[in-house]
Structure formats: C-alpha cells, structure tokens
Amino acid sequence: MENSIDSIKNNFLDELNSVRNAQDLESLRIKHLGRKGTIQELYSKLKDADPADRPGLGKEINALRTIIEAELNEAKSRYAVRKSRQKVDLTLPGRTPSVGRKHPLTLVQEEIKKYFSRLGFSVADGPDVETDFFNFAALNFPENHPARAMQDTLFITENILLRTHTSPVQIRTMMEQKPPVRIIAPGRVYRRDTPDASHSPFFHQIEGLFVDKRVSFGHLRAVIQEFARYMFGADIHVRFRPSFFPFTEPSMEYDFNCIFCRGKGCKVCKYTGWIEISGAGMVHPNVFRAVGYDPDVITGYAFGMGVDRIAMLKYNIDDIRLFFENDMRFLSQFN
Ligand SMILES: [Zn+2]
Numbered sequence: 001m002e003n004s005i006d007s008i009k010n011n012f013l014d015e016l017n018s019v020r021n022a023q024d025l026e027s028l029r030i031k032h033l034g035r036k037g038t039i040q041e042l043y044s045k046l047k048d049a050d051p052a053d054r055p056g057l058g059k060e061i062n063a064l065r066t067i068i069e070a071e072l073n074e075a076k077s078r079y080a081v082r083k084s085r086q087k088v089d090l091t092l093p094g095r096t097p098s099v100g101r102k103h104p105l106t107l108v109q110e111e112i113k114k115y116f117s118r119l120g121f122s123v124a125d126g127p128d129v130e131t132d133f134f135n136f137a138a139l140n141f142p143e144n145h146p147a148r149a150m151q152d153t154l155f156i157t158e159n160i161l162l163r164t165h166t167s168p169v170q171i172r173t174m175m176e177q178k179p180p181v182r183i184i185a186p187g188r189v190y191r192r193d194t195p196d197a198s199h200s201p202f203f204h205q206i207e208g209l210f211v212d213k214r215v216s217f218g219h220l221r222a223v224i225q226e227f228a229r230y231m232f233g234a235d236i237h238v239r240f241r242p243s244f245f246p247f248t249e250p251s252m253e254y255d256f257n258c259i260f261c262r263g264k265g266c267k268v269c270k271y272t273g274w275i276e277i278s279g280a281g282m283v284h285p286n287v288f289r290a291v292g293y294d295p296d297v298i299t300g301y302a303f304g305m306g307v308d309r310i311a312m313l314k315y316n317i318d319d320i321r322l323f324f325e326n327d328m329r330f331l332s333q334f335n
Pocket of ligand 1: 258259260261262263264265266267268269270271273274
C-alpha cells in the first residue's frame with residue numbers, strides 16, 4: 001500500500017506538469033480528489049491493511065491529500081492570473097496622458113520675439129516692482145504728469161510702484177551698456193483698472209528700443225510695417241498718427257488694417273478699416289541725458305505693443321479676462 005501512495009504522488013506531479021489549461025486541471029482534481037478518486041480509493045483500502053499499520057498509513061494518505069490540494073490550488077490561481085491577463089485587448093488604442101500646453105500669450109510672445117530676434121534684437125528683462133525714477137522720472141515724465149496720479153499707478157510706497165509699462169527696461173539697459181542698443185523687453189505691467197472685456201489690472205507689453213547713430217523714423221516705420229505683415233498677413237498696412245508720450249519726440253500711435261475685414265470696414269473696427277495697436281516714437285533727448293548718452297550724437301526709436309491685444313486679434317478672442325482665468329476648456333484650444 002505504501003508503494004501505491006508513492007506512485008500516486010509521483011504520477012500526480014508528472015500529470016500536473018503536463019497540464020495545459022483549466023480543463024486539464026479540473027480533470028486532474030476529479031481524478032485524485034473526486035468521490036471515486038485515487039485518495040478516496042486509498043482510504044477505502046485502509047480497512048484491508050494490518051491494523052497496526054493503519055494509523056501510519058492514514059497519516060501518509062492525509063499528507064498526500066494535503067500536497068495534492070495545495071498544488072492544485074496554486075496551479076489554479078496561476079491560471080486565474082493568466083486568464084485575467086488575456087482580458088487585456090492589445091488592439092485598443094492606448095490612454096493618452098494629458099500633456100501641458102503653452103498659454104496663448106506665451107505663444108504670441110514667442111512669435112513676436114522670433115520676428116525681432118531675426119532683426120538682431122536681443123531680449124532684455126527688468127523687475128515688475130520699480131522705482132519712480134525708472135518708471136517715470138528718467139522717462140521724462142514731469143512731476144505733475146497725470147500718468148503718475150493714483151488712479152493709474154499701483155504705488156507700493158511713495159517712491160516704489162508696480163511698473164505701468166515696460167519702458168523702465170529701456171532705462172536700465174541704456175544705463176548698463178553703451179550704444180548701439182537693440183532690445184525688446186517683454187513683460188507684465190500693471191494699472192489701476194477695473195477688469196472688463198477689454199481692461200485688466202495687469203497685462204503684457206513688449207517694448208522695443210533701437211539706439212545708434214543716425215537711427216531714423218524711417219527705420220521704425222519699416223520694422224513695424226514688416227511686423228504687421230509677419231503677424232497678420234502681407235495685405236496688412238500700418239498707419240501712424242501723431243500723439244504724445246513724455247519719453248518720445250515726435251510721438252506716434254500706430255494702427256494696423258483691421259485683420260477681420262482686411263481694411264474694408266466692419267463692426268470690430270467700427271467701419272474705419274483700422275485697429276489701434278500701440279505707441280511709438282523717436283527717443284526724447286531728455287531720456288538720453290538721463291542715462292548719460294549724448295543726444296547730439298545718438299538717436300533712437302522706441303515702440304510698445306500689447307501682447308494681450310495682439311493675441312486677441314490673432315485668435316479672435318473678445319474678452320481679455322479669458323487669458324487669466326485658467327479655464328482649461330479655453331486654454332486647451334491653443335497650440
Ligand atoms: Zn474691420
């Protein structure tokens with residue numbers, strides 16, 4: 001009887017090795033653990049054994065049953081795992097991880113930078129928190145100029161403020177280097193304004209400055225005209241209108257042909273065919289004096305442009321607040 005216990009054990013292990021699927025496994029279970037299985041057969045043969053050997057043989061049969069049960073259970077769980085793996089449909093498309101996108105203002109700013117860097121402009125930077133000197137005094141703002149008044153400027157102390165334009169970067173750059181200077185200065189600026197569709201207490205400007213001997217208004221005009229074509233298309237023209245800024249003389253405001261009607265006249269441009277972009281002009285001699293340049297030798301032009309405004313035109317956005325609300329439904333449309 002001991003022999004048959006051993007041979008059943010050896011046979012079982014061989015059979016288990018050749019099991020290929022869950023059905024094979026179930027047949028094996030029935031063969032050994034079933035009501036007419038080998039284990040049951042061994043128990044029924046016990047009564048024929050010598051009574052003295054019965055307890056020892058009974059233990060051996062129990063041990064064999066435990067081994068068979070444990071091996072079958074382990075094999076069964078292996079098949080269950082394999083089966084659940086087979087449920088993965090490899091032909092399905094993968095899950096795309098959500099990838100961040102650039103903000104529309106960043107995209108437009110990069111495009112503007114690209115244009116000016118091709119013309120040899122480098123990018124200059126300055127602090128958002130400025131002093132009266134860099135934001136106003138050095139830019140030839142008289143002591144009593146209305147732009148210094150509390151309703152426009154966000155003052156921190158009497159002398160420290162949030163910059164109202166990117167022009168302080170002109171002063172900082174010219175004080176640090178000798179002419180020629182050819183820079184653009186992108187950055188955030190601040191005004192005391194109540195937010196609505198076209199106003200925000202902060203927005204983004206790009207300042208441009210070119211200073212050298214014999215720089216003329218013609219150069220400025222050409223650079224702005226080419227920029228309009230680069231940004232909005234070959235048929236977009238620029239016009240300059242006389243204006244006033246303390247830091248330029250003469251001062252101009254410049255308009256682009258309305259990009260929606262291409263100059264024919266529509267609701268957006270109030271049927272004028274033109275859209276206001278920003279200001280520009282020839283650098284005022286007092287600004288050169290403030291930074292230690294000789295206005296008899298050096299000339300230069302400066303211009304500003306609103307990044308938010310250009311982005312609104314480019315993407316046909318009618319509310320500036322959309323840029324700052326961080327609504328993913330809005331932001332995910334760009335790029
Ligand atoms: Zn129009």
